[in-house]
Amino acid sequence: MSSSPPQSYHLPLDLVSALTLLAEHEGSAKIIAGGQSIMLLLRQGFLSPETFVDISCIPELSEIATIGGVVHVGAAATYSSLESSPEIQPYSVLTDSLHVIADPQIRNLGTVGGALGHADPSLDIVPPLLCLDANVVLKSLDKTRIVSLSNFHQEYMTADLSKDELIHSVTFNNLTGPHGGAYEKASNVEGGWPTVGVAAQVVLDDTLSIISDVKIALAAVGDTAIRSPCIEKSLIGSVISMDSISKSSELVSQDIDPLDDLSGSAEYKSHLAGVLSKRALIKAINRAGGSL
């Protein structure tokens, strides 16, 4: 590392200072939140930025609040702070995921904004946020941009983020009607990356017998985390039944493109995606008050 250029590390205390630093160092600054994924990339020599802008000391970016029916989660809010936040408890699709992200140490540093910016398709937090139709709020010195999370991750580890922008927060609407969510994950070690992860969010009609809306999203089955339109289309408007849930869960293989790797073959992951989709749907429907 002695041959590396000198590096500067900034710990701005407010948003404007952080954005000014990004504008000044356009292209050469790396935004740091928890810094854990970056630490691994630095150690492996994949990155050697000259300037680091650490946003973890900006109070505004760690806030979690519900305002006018919209939940706002600051980019630098840690997984641990979400786990203990009353604002997040109603969203079991999120709390399920938070409990299985790595381990307490990682969750104490890891942040939602860091995960979204890193754009790894295997992150556990992304499918639940896709199910909640989350938006990503991006800020630069001269503008604010709001991008739907489903468009934010463009390809493998690539996010729609300009060099002068930072992720300010992620937002999603309060849910109405009888609703329930769940996240199911298979991993080859406790606390490890998902071999496959599946989030499900359902809304039932007032009789609790018909699925009026359903969203399914998956991690680790392609270049980005993705929704499963095939499952969703086949279940929306249908009467709750184990048979229809089993059949529609098998359709997931049409929406995903997993790779063979050390965690399993593509064929195995496709099968696993169906099994986990079914489990997540059953749990979500039961939590919404439906019976199976």
Place this chain on the structure above:
Amino acid sequence: MRINFELNGKSVSAEVSPHQPLRDILRSQFDLTGVKVGCHSGRCGVCSVLLDDRVVKSCLLMAPKANGRSIATIEGLSTNGELHYVQQAFKDNFALQCGYCTPGFIMATVDYLSSSPSNPPLRDEIKSAIKGNVCRCTGYEKIISAVSSAIISSEN
């Protein structure tokens, strides 16, 4: 860059660069070798320390992040030569063999105990609390017993 932080209750200062993990600063500049070196990738937990009372893996903690914060290591737990009650619980329950992972487990346990664990202790909850730490000797049973007895003794 120079950072100032509180280390085991004392104000200290260190010269660090951004790519250095805090673990290396603690070991090389402060001789705190209870902060162990293991996997270098946040999996094994032997380098666990407390950052503002919450357990983190110091191999993944960029050293500048300690600026203005408080760091606690295993060396800061005992007072006047008396073991911290979590250390005592590990000793009483024979919850170590080679001992390499023990500081990390104890720091994770100290954080867990500060977050109102269930009492009577719940085995699954304890397992979740220590799942970021790997032990290759004990098979974990005696560690779970130690954490359990620390929870019970913390109430007294």
